[in-house]
Amino acid sequence: MTQHTAGIDVGTSAVKAVVMAFDGDGLPKLAGRWRERILRRDVSQVALLAYEQALAAAGVARDRVSYVASTGDGEELTIKDGHFYGMTTHARGATWLDSRCRAAVDAGALHARVFVVDDQSRVLRSRMTSQCAAGTGQFLENIARYLGIRAEEIGPLSLAASRVEPCSGICAVLSETDVINMVSRGIAAGEILRGVHDSIALRLGKLLRAVAAEGTVVLTGGLAADTGLKGALERALGADGGAPLTVVSHPASVYAGAIGAALWGEYRLSRRRQDERAAAAALDRAPQ
Amino acid sequence: MSTGSTTAALLERCERLYADTALDAVRAWKGAHPGRLAIGHLPVYAPRELIHSAGALPVALQGGGDQVDIVKGDACFQSYICHLPRSTVELGLTGDFDLLDGFVFPSTCDVIRNLSGIWKLLFPKKYSRFLDLPQAFEASTGGRFYLHDLEQLAKELHGLGGLAPDDGRLQASIALYDDNRRAIETLYALRREAPWLCSIDEAFLLVRAGGLLDVQEHTALLRSFVDAAGARPKKREDRIRLLLIGAFCEQPPLGVLRTLERSGAYVVDDDLNLGARWLLGDVGPSQRPLEALVRAYLEQSTWASTRFEHDEPRGAQLVKRVKRAGADGVVFAAPSFCDPALLDQPPLQKALTEAGVPFFSFKYAENTGQFQGIREQAGTFSDSLKLWGAA
Secondary structure (H helix, E strand, O other): OOEEEEEEEEOOOEEEEEEEEEOOOOOOEEEEEEEEEOOOOOHHHHHHHHHHHHHHHHOOOHHHEEEEEEEEOHHHOOOOOEEOOHHHHHHHHHHHHOOOEEEEEEEOOOOEEEEEEOOOOOEEEEEEOOOOOOOOHHHHHHHHHHHOOOHHHHHHHHHHOOOOOOOOOOOHHHHHHHHHHHHHOOOOHHHHHHHHHHHHHHHHHHHHHHOOOOEEEEEEOHHHHOHHHHHHHHHHHHHOOOOOEEEEOOOOHHHHHHHHHHHHHHHHHHHHHHHHHHHHHHHHHOOO | OOHHHHHHHHHHHHHHHHOOOOOHHHHHHHHHOOOOOEEEEOOOOOOHHHHHHOOOEEEEOOOOOOOOOOOOHHHHOOOOOOOHHHHHHHHHHOOOOOOOOEEEEEOOOHHHHHHHHHHHHHOOOOEEEEEOOOOOOOHHHHHHHHHHHHHHHHHHHHHOOOOOOOHHHHHHHHHHHHHHHHHHHHHHHHHHHOHHHOOHHHHHHHHHHHHOOOHHHHHHHHHHHHHHHOOOOOOOOOOEEEEEEOOOOOOOOHHHHHHHHHOOEEEEEOOOOHHHHOEOOOOOOOOOHHHHHHHHHHHHEOOOOOOOOOOOOHHHHHHHHHHHHOOOEEEEEEEOOOHHHHHHHHHHHHHHHHHOOOEEEEEEOOOOOOOHHHHHHHHHHHHHHHHHOOO
């Protein structure tokens, strides 16, 4: 019989929910997923809505879910069975999305962090960006709004740019001032975005080198779908003289945290059942 | 009143008492009991029974927490001294303690000892008493010394306007506090057995309320909560079980406690509000109740970093306590610059390492306002035990 677990990743700008199915063949499947923006609403209500939508997408009733795991800022959710720290779940989600994963970049709305993982998804080393919002999703969304373009246009425009307009990577205020100047000077949107991507990628590349990342790097979090950022990171890592790294993204990378939470939830369930079986066996063996 | 509203109302009251740095509850008590004394005492342990038997209200002074801005208090202490004495001086100098008739400073550490001296200089007209709790736990030495000290304290309270020392009254007070200790233990038993029914911050608030309330009222409050807790609509979650240690004097802000549990743990035992749980078990009835109180201190004191290790190494006692609580790990939560807590950490951690008990540590001050670092530490610690450990 198929078992289901769910993961709910409460981020700064959106809640991501997934339902994972376990058929007994040892290969969990992503049965349903949903991303709901947080727009001045009660976060727990948004999380509940995202969860319900993910259940509907999976065609699974709520009472068929054996473990609901939260991550990110989901500590307060009352529907959860357990909570996992964000880095732990992104690490698990990244290795599930690409089994070659030995490092991950989790770039979200307000922060970005990189970490090196082993083949059991265990985080070995990590680094996080400073508190400044420059170089994260919220900042990129603001820039897109100033430029009058949609979020999904950011990546293609950046990749198509033939030249780059350098942009400050120190803080959001300086960067936004840079961008306003560029707009007034008539710089093309693609060139501005490429400059912004390059400044973000430079910081992420340095973090990856700081944790001595090797092999395949999986992008997760809200910015994982930004092809412009992926391209900029590949360029930055190719030019810094460090060991070659392969940067990959996945159509479900945005859901990596929620996927990891659901997978760890299933792991906890199976361990609990093992413990119960062992306890029952010990009871049977005990002299009457 | 429904179960939910009962527990909510009790907790709301406790939270009001937690925020009552101006001691309005004590003011109300004095209004209802004209002519009776209210005696403040610093952490960790003070013989509240003796103060109570003088007809006085023992008032636990717990610092200003995260609600008091320190302006004058910093002038009395170097930068490498913990936060509690600063806020205590601040509250004293701003007049919040004016309604108290006297102060008892137990020999918790050098800082509290120095605070007692500073207090005498700052408030020369107030009764101020340094209580030298013995570190020799033999009846013939420490026992004799402590008995004499308590007799003196009883006489001084009488001289201050309290009731004259009386064995019958002291015995009655001891019985009330024995009952209170049993009620607190019942609450902690609930925490060990069903921690989802009462969170760590709730348990902390419930016990701490006793610092400002009449003992019978506090006992009734605790029992009302425990009786109603079983019916609370709380869901059991998949969390690790933690023992919190080191927070016996300066208390952490509620945000620290809430962050610890939200990050994936149940704190099933702790040394918060340790003074209220200092004596393990009843003092019991006796023809000579003052001697019984002394004997209880010598023989039934809990292990603590402020107490001499006279019988069994503290590390071994900590390991026993971990097992008793069924804890998966230990969190050392020490106030910054707390010598007793921080100097004890290396031997305690060595004992835990030898016993295979995982742990992590952080420091706080009573007015800590940033919890992200603790959230990350607690979250990753919890995950490491749940996913790769024995939890």
